Amino acid sequence: MPKRKDLKRVMVIGSGPIVIGQAAEFDYAGTQACKALREEGLEVILVNNNPATIMTDTDIADVVYLEPLTLPFVSEIIRKERPDGILPTLGGQTGLNLAVELAESGVLKECGVELLGTPLETIRKAEDRKLFRKLMNDIGHPVPESAIVTTIEEGKKFAGSVGFPLIVRPAFTLGGTGGGIAKDTESLERTLKRGLTMSMIGQVLLEKCVLGWKEIEYEVMRDGRDNCFIVCNMENIDPMGIHTGDSIVVAPSQTLTDKEYQLLRTASLDIIRALGIEGGCNVQFALDTDSMGYYVIEVNPRVSRSSALASKATGYPIAKVASKIAAGLTLDEIVNPVTKKTYASFEPAIDYVVVKIPRWPFDKFMFADRVLFTQMKSTGEVMSIGRTFEAALLKAVRSLEIGVTGPRLKDLELCSYMELENKLENATDERLFAVMEAFRRDMVLSDVAQITRIDPFFLGKMRNIVEKEREIAAGGVKKLTARKLREIKDFGFSDPYVASLLNVPAGEIEKLRKRHETRPAYKMVDTCAGEFEAETPYYYSSYETASEVKASGKRKIIVIGSGPIRIGQGIEFDYCSVHSVFALREEGVDAIIVNNNPETVSTDFDTADRLYFEPLTKEDVVNIFHEEKADGVVVQFGGQTAINLAGPLHREGLPILGTSFDSIDVAEDRDRFDKLLERLGIPRPPGGAVTSFDAARAVANRVGYPVVVRPSYVLGGRAMEIVHDDRELERYVSSAVLVTPEHPILVDKYLVGKEIEVDVIGDGNDFLVPGIMEHIERAGVHSGDSMAVCPPQTVPGDAVAAIVEYTGSITKALDIRGLMNIQYVLFEDSLYVLEVNPRASRTVPYLSKITGIPMIKAATKIFLGRTLKGMGLPTGVLGPTGHVAVKSPIFSFAKLIDVDIALGPEMKSTGEIMGIDYDYARALYKSLVSSGFGIPDHGAFLVTIADRDKEESLPIVEGFSRLGYKIIATGGTARFLKSRGIKAKAVNKIGESRPTILDLVYSGKVGFLLNTVSQDKAAETDGVKIRRASVELNIPCLTSLDTARALLFSLTQLNSREDKTFACLPINTYQEAIRRG
């Protein structure tokens, strides 16, 4: 079936911002899709409001809209662009839901737009629980018995018919609050009671619980001619009961016999056929551990996190093939791009083991509930490839970047036996390490299996690792012959871990390895286990004999990627890495990428000239460098991960491209940087590094409270905080921070000013500042969590001049070659430098999008000797743009129980979106709508404001009142408002007679909230409860007066205008305008 002739223009919907459960995998899928469709000669219109994605580059899709992913905006785009078809299955759940909304609203019909790939009916059948169950019954595949109950009696009745255990999932509580497992009638009553109260709509889903069964996933492809294939299956090491996104996963399945494998394979094909999906889908099964019994748990009729993992695990580009299918091609017409010899109509054969480990945000959220259950909590993941399970697991562990070089967590060594057992039973992010610790304490495998329900096969492998550790430790360094060393390396241990086992300095093993010339060989991922010759250079290491890397005569440069997505280091750094690779390739240099994040574009098989799927540690990078005989390493684009490698790689003699290592060190070393600023006459907030409470207090009192304090080294305690007095300072110092001469804490005066941020490109002579970003929230809210507008709206001209001057002199002083980011605070008319990052920052993609200046490409080409002027780029500060862009942070609070949503100096957001338009009010509105502040145009506005914010809040509350919102406030706030002549209805505090403020929030009668953090402990406890309730109920909650003021501004402006329309323009148009000047 050749490509459809009737399709000319296709619209692709992206997945929007990165949130837990929807990360970079959809940028990867979307980018592949756009490329695949354009390969077929189709014009691609893309809608996605996430500026940090590759897919929203104007050279990936033809027309790119960075507009809100809401029905009104996307409908308008459709009416304007008139695509022939729309591809709904690449934008995750967001894209799928939006497509359904578009179809149901009638706009698709109105404009004659066809849903490509998977029909609406199919989406409904897969997503609607009832329809899905019916379909499964019809085709004879079992689903777990379940029922929706509204009373305890109903629940008991259901239990009577299907038996225990049951899984209890309250409807409409986010983050799975109130869920649990009922093992008997008594615990059913208990969990039901809690669940029913917690559920907003008083409903609880009861389902037969198959806790501990194997959780197996299949990735299936089907084309329009009913050809079906399995790309890959995957086995969750953490069995049923822990979300697949939070499970350690291995591919292919390890413990399934052929009979079991085929049983589920056949079921998967039956299911994709019955659903009529054209493209890819993911089927999740539960498989009994002692019979052939199984259940179908879920089908995702779209590409997913798992499909990205399967693509990276096998080399089979699922999204690309799914897009070609949507364009009308059949699987046997699509060439397998990896081998270029075979076709997409086959099932990959793997000759290695793939392990995925999730990366959780609990290092940032100390107080979050870490227990893993049926709701996903991880922000990202790492994948590793090895020729043995042990090697793959060990690689994955050191890819996590959680401060370990091997599978050992020091904290667990201090655990009591009881605590350890508890950690085995109630899985958290530490469970893998707890299992290791259990084996180190000689716990019996069958006991560990019983407690964790992890398959003894996997436990056996984990125990092997512990046994090998013992063998190494017992042998001592003397016994490390060349042969033994190779055996240990082949087993999978890193040099520093082996050194720690032997109690020798970290460099010792490295030296030994050099002496014995023990280097890894690199094997290719080729989709076919070596059966065909593959063209695509996608490698992983193993300490075997034959390396398959083909030598290249060209200049070769390694780009260090950014590893797993975590809070503070997200998809934007993948954007940067990928752009650097593109630039290198444009310049005719071989670009080599090293990364371990399976979700990303950077690890797509055809992004770089060569891809190494490896941990980002010094050892692994140095090995690749030698294998490639590379000419240089790029560390500016992989976030903190890459820049942290600058020192170790530099000391190893690897050429670091761009800004010198010495300059990097100046920027990152507090003392050296202070001296530099002093020399340049640039102020920074007064403060100092101290090593005791007394010294801290002295500094605080010298500079005056409030102060910003942070450890230079975090030890399972809190990180940065703003403290207001000695008492708070003492609590901070004594509670959770390690203060020693090696690990001082930093105390700085907190400057409550306006935060301003710039990114700058330097070439040694000139510099370019593509944009200055003004933060909407004041300093004190982390730059990653604050809204930012570009160009600045309220920064006075002399401050802008100072920014340019300071930026220029720092760029010059550090001799920046490439990118640098500076954060300033404008406080009482003076400008201070808060921080300098000698690397590409989070805001680079955003600035690149709004200015059209290819910042990363320019920086990369500067590494190769080009200049700004030589590339025809402007220098100095880019002139004013005709448009305004506002970036907003996006949070994943719904998935994280017990996390306070109030903003502060520690970053909490997982993603970002932007709004762009010709004026500030409109851009702001788009940004707010996209970030969940699409507030109703009338209704109740609930305010509870801390004492010190009351005065400042007055005009804001008044403004909303004037717009017609009904103000409701808690006692103190209400009295205050009334005393100032603002009508406000009082509501009782929590603990007072009901209905209280919490009842009010739960009643659904509140449109949105404003709640600022109080210094008063009691008020603050209530504040947390109210803020959490808003998350559960998905009610917009403002925690900063600045955000509230911005919201008010945009509403007032838009209200007062005649013209209430928005510029719904592609980013291409804005960029074009800048190019023309």
Add this chain to the structure above:
Amino acid sequence: MKAILVIEDGTTHEGASIGKPGTTFGELVFNTSMTGYQEIFTDPSYAGQVVMLTYPLIGNYGANEVDQESFKPHIRGIVVRELCAAPNSWRQKFSLGEFLSRHEVIGMAGVDTRAVTRHIRYFGTMRCGVSTELSRRELREAVLGSPDISGQDLVGAVTTSAPYRFLYAVEDEGAGLDRVAKRWKRRVVIVDTGVKYNIPRSLIRRGCAVEVVPAKTGAEEVLARKPDGVVLANGPGDPKDAPYVIAAARDLLGKVPVMGICLGHQILALALGADTYKMKFGHRGANQPVRDVVRDRVVVTSQNHGYAVRDENLAKKGIRVSHVNVNDGTIEGIEHDGYPIISVQFHPEASPGPADSKYLFDEFMKLIDEWSG
């Protein structure tokens, strides 16, 4: 204990002995299936061959008594990257190591199987030896002196000595042995050139009474059993080394519907006047895409063959190609203008591998019913 692998061209790999110690020779082939090692080892088609599995972890789920495709392993030896020491599966009865020792299979682990696979891909299948006793040099000499895969009567070595009735079918789900108490609707004779159990099982599931006869059984003797259909089974080696089966096939054509599977397919083709040839390294795995030309569909098939039907002058002999390999265009199935046959190079009985093509057994039933009714 140490073991070495020496290939005909002198390539040597070291590893550790698994299974029985000793020395063994055979044709070194690789299989890319990720599951189903026990089915592979007990498939008689591997007689004469040392099997190397490309999946690096073998033995994860042990071995049992039901996943057998014949009563014992027929492989000459096995080469793996890692043999699992601590397997786990509710279906397992013994570890794979125990299984290999019990059946006296010589093998080795710890080999860079990917390197060896790539070597075979470049240079084609070759003879090899695995030994725990001989030196490199001695083993190389011995390998060079060992017989080639063609020219041996491997079929004769694996066929049943006497006819028997096949009575049991393991259900698809593998839930255990099931006595099939249904009334027989059809009678099928399988010529045992090394048949995998799942062929008779697939027939029994479709209501056939199945008799298995030795490979040397002549056509009259087969017909004397009054079959509604005959299956020429899979088996080892070069089809031309079983001229007696080719002759019998020739005499069966047109008298009864015949289904040829793998070696049986090659034999049918030879009987119809076509030719076969030895492939560079064959197809062995569970992921081979095959286009069913008639239905215009691609199915994933399980395969294990080193010879194939030559695509030359087929039309003249009344042969039509019914199935083609999507990857390399080789012939995967034929039909005939005059005779009722179904003939495929791959394994519709699966086991191991995907069951996508099991519909061919239904087709065979239809063919039988049309022919006899």
